[in-house]
Amino acid sequence: MNKIDIRTVNVVQYIYPLREGGSLPAIVKADDGFQYVLKFRGAGQGKKALIAEFIGGELARAIGLNVPELVFMNLDNSFSKTEPDEEIQDLLKFSVGLNLGLHFLSSAITFDPLVSKVDANTASKIVLLDSITSNIDRTAKNTNLLHWNHELWIIDNGASFYFHHNWETWKNHLTRTFPLIKDHVLLQKATHLTEAAKEIKHLINEEKITEIVSSIPEDWLLSESDSLSPTEMRDAYIQYLNTRLSKIDLLVKEAEDAR
Incomplete structure (x- = not known):
């Protein structure tokens, strides 16, 4: 069965949370050198929100609309250990594994x-x-x-x-x-x-x-x-x-x- 070509990258730096989003997405840096808005599997609606984000985004792209590149993002367990904010610490802990990232549109x-x-x-x-x-x-x-x-x-x-x-x-x-x-x-x-x-x-x-x-x-x-x-x-x-x-x-x- 054919699949679309989605890159997988690794999170190398947690930069800051986006507190205007209810699920606390964050700006992170990946090992490809780019920054992404990371949507966490451990957030409120969990993996279902990632699925909805993914299908909706790729359908939008298919009909010619502008969508930031979507990537799968691996998050390891090292980030929660150095995070002082307890809420973010828990989010990072519950999100170890594969998450979803959107290419960060700087100054949008x-x-x-x-x-x-x-x-x-x-x-x-x-x-x-x-x-x-x-x-x-x-x-x-x-x-x-x-x-x-x-x-x-x-x-x-x-x-x-x-x-x-x-x-x-x-x-x-x-x-x-x-x-x-x-x-x-x-x-x-x-x-x-x-x-x-x-x-x-x-x-x-x-x-x-x-x-x-x-x-x-x-x-x-x-x-x-x-x-x-x-x-x-x-x-x-x-x-x-x-x-x-x-x-x-x-x-x-x-x-x-x-x-």
């Missing part, structure tokens, strides 16, 4: 819906992407968008796929749309939804979805509290996304009605 500015500009096609693609992935966290309160080098960049897809927090009921979500799109920060600017839907259908198919889902590290899919095996979880993500794509016209109508 947070998207401001009142000031920042975005073209209608880009806004429409982002709105539909978030409908497809059921991302509840791209609102005016928390845009999870950055301006960097005069371009709009997508970050923080970790609140997507909220169905995976309860695998017992995940199939119920196959028949649903995404009414929460009414709160999307870019909804008013998303005036090219029909055109964006055609582009997305052209760029994402079952093969691409399978490629992305197959690239999720096996370790992230292992949990004593989950009722599904890793293989069943991969199949569920693939089925969910294929179902969403098949009803993209319904998602377009829902977003247009909400606007």
Whole structure:
């Protein structure tokens, strides 16, 4: 089965925490010399947030949106031993192993819906992407968008796929749309939804979805509290996304009605 090409790097320096994020991500340096925003497996939503971040980010990249490079990041147990802050110390301790990093966009500015500009096609693609992935966290309160080098960049897809927090009921979500799109920060600017839907259908198919889902590290899919095996979880993500794509016209109508 084909996988996408994701680099794996090792954390060599913990620089500082990003306290505006509820899960305390951090700026770290890796052994390739670059800085990353490290998302921790030991944070609140755990490995599921990393899976959502990974799938959402790679789908965004597949439809031509700007996403910082995603890398798998190995964290060893040496960092928690030298960290004086107890909260961060625990986070580092529970996050030993494979985590997720996003290339750090130095001097990027947070998207401001009142000031920042975005073209209608880009806004429409982002709105539909978030409908497809059921991302509840791209609102005016928390845009999870950055301006960097005069371009709009997508970050923080970790609140997507909220169905995976309860695998017992995940199939119920196959028949649903995404009414929460009414709160999307870019909804008013998303005036090219029909055109964006055609582009997305052209760029994402079952093969691409399978490629992305197959690239999720096996370790992230292992949990004593989950009722599904890793293989069943991969199949569920693939089925969910294929179902969403098949009803993209319904998602377009829902977003247009909400606007």
